Amino acid sequence: MSFVPGQPVTAVVQRIEIQKLRQGNNLILGFSIGGGIDQDPGQNPFSEDKTDKGIYVTRITPGGPADVAGLMMGDKIMQVNGWDMTMVTHDKARKRLTKKNEDVVRLLVTRKSLEEAVKQSMGGFPRP
Amino acid sequence: MDTESTYSGYSYYSGRSRGSHRHGERSRDRHKSRSKDSRSEKSVTINTPPAEPLLGDSAVRGEQVQDDNWGETTTAVTGTSEHSLSQEDIVRITKDLEDSVGLDCRRYFTRTLAVILGLLVFLTPLAFLVLPHLLWPEKLQSCGTACEGLFISVAFKLLILLLAVWALFFRPARAGLPRVFVFRALLAVLVLLFVVSYWLFYGVRILDSQDENYQGIVQYAVSLVDALLFIHYLAIVLLELRQLQPCFSVCVTRSTDGETRHYNLGQLSIQRAALAIIEHYYCDFPVHNPALLSASKSRAAKHLAGLKVYNVDGEFPAAPAEGPGNNAAAGLAHSQSRAMIAAAARRRDTSHNELYYEEAEHERRVRKRKARLVVAVEEAFTHIKRMQEEEQKKAPGDVMDPREAAQAIFPSMARALQKYLRTTKQQHCHSMESIQQHLAFCITNNMTPKAFLESYLTPGPTLQYSRDHWLARQWTLISEASVTSGLKDGSIFLLKCVDFSLVVTSKKIPYIQMSEEYIDPKSHKFVLRLQSETSV
Secondary structure, three states, X not given: OOOOOOOOOOOOOEEEEEEOXXXXXXXXOOEEEEOOOXXXXXXXXXXXXXXXXXXXXXXXXOOOHHHHHOOOOOOEEEEEOOEEOOOXXXXXXXXXXXXXXXXXXXXXXXXXXXXXXXXHHHHOOOOO | OOOHHHOOHHHHHHHHHOOOOOHHHHHHHHHHHHHOOOOHHHOOOOOOXXXXXOOOOOOOOOHHHHHHHHOOOOOOOOOOOOOOOOHHHHHHHHHHHHHHHHHHHHHHHHHHHHHHHHHHHHHHHHHHHHHHHHHOOOOOOOOOHHHHHHHHHHHHHHHHHHHHHHHHHOOOOOOOOOOOOHHHHHHHHHHHHHXXXXXXXXXXXXXXXXXXXXXXXXXXXXXXXXXXXHHHHHHHHHHHHOOOOOOEEEEEEEOOOOOEEEXXXXXXXXXXXXHHHHHHHHHHOEOOOHHHHHHHHHHHHHHHHHOOOOOOOOOOOOOOOOOOOHHHHHXXXXXXXXXXXXXXXHOOOOHHHHHHHHHHHHHHHHHXXXXXXXXXXXXXXXXXXXXXXXXXXXXXXXXXXXXXXXXHHHHHHHHHHHHHHHHOOOOOOOOHHHHHHHHHHXXXXXXXXXXXXXXXXXOOEXXXXXXXXXXXXXXXXXXXXXXXOEOOOOOEEEEEOOOOEEEEEEEEOOOOOOOOOOOOHHHOOOOOOOOOEEEO
């Protein structure tokens, strides 16, 4: 999932829709994020490329809305409700996910297994 | 044979210097030092003084000491025992004495030359000034003010030159070197040429033509003194300053026990470097103790004695039949040595085991004796107390001076000390007299028992011991390069004395290329490494 500067980033993504859960006064999603352009990318345990400053899912509360929706630990979040998450600060990412007037967040996430699945399925067909 | 008449004072020293670890010789030297006139170096009579105590030589000491030592000192003197004077020693003594006589003549010769040159140098300006007054006084112009000012200048410059020459050259000679000191010789020749050329000019242009301009003559003399001062400056630079900057790192190893030290030397000739190294040796290296080497020698002897090669068939082995003689004999020796090496490699050698346990046992013994010694000395020191000033006036009872106090407490620690010295094989380095002197010294200076013991627990540099242990004031420099050539990178030479040799290797200190890098003090900036995790 490394990027070449100046070229568009391409990735195989999965669409995940999470319904926010109301707990008291808060709307929670049930996972934790890490990363951001103002953070230290070398300490990210989930990224392949240690210069990748994207937003990653670091923890999922079991049984929470994210878990139910199929989000997995280690996923890199590419978009939230259409907003780009590959070049944002950590705080901006948090704000995008926790808007009070939204009940549903639609994420585009990518993970390694998706790429491999696509490669496997494409590898069977010889290219014309 | 009348040998005494040919010796000068120098041979006395060389005789003393050969007082080696050998017991008989050293005791003879000690007797010599007391009598100061016996020249028995050449006598072949080998009588070990009977029943001489190990630590001392007078019967006035404590009873226990003598009793304890008595059993050890009756030595049977045979031709091969450690304590005898063998044929090689006699040959060596004669060679040393012959050499020393030759060296002495050379020293006096150089000294007289130097004195003559010095006199010539100092009297020349004065002669230049005085001769016109003696030879043509009536024709001479009278000396005006400027001229008389120049007299003062000549006088003071001569005085400064005299002091400077005294400071630089009139120092007691440190050593006698094998070859002539090149820089000094060059400088002497330069000064001589210089003065001779001035004389030539003076003789031709002034004496012959009887010049009347006295001021000119005085200025000529002043210029001579100025030039002499500059030559003296040159002498300082060549003789003293040039070798101060370190250029070489020399590694000095003692051949018998491997003690190694490293020194920094400047650009010196090999003989001057050798002299500097010997002076460092006397100050830094622990004293050479041959008694510590006997263990490895006996091990080596055992290795050799273990295997013997027998030639069963009585005919030469299969060497190409080029006839008898060197070839076959060499082939035989070659195959024998190879057979021995192969057998030694195969043999199950347990000598390492013995060595290990022996050394461990020795360690334990030394530590036990040391503990006893420390306790004995501490207890002995508690028996005496320094008397204060007021008490001295009040109670003149049993008052002792330091020497008597030392003698009083010495017997209680003597046995422990002697046993310790014998275990560490240092007993020949310290005589009873020297121990008591040291004890009196420590008592006088309020030193603790630990300070007193320090000189016996660790072997000090050679200079700290008695003169008998200044082994070899006669050193031999063995070098493949000429000894007046300079030190180079990788030059190796040997300094041999009677018991051991010092192997010296030198390495050049490398040329250092340094560059600079400027750091703006405002350029030191830091950021925090963040890794936050937020739950949403």
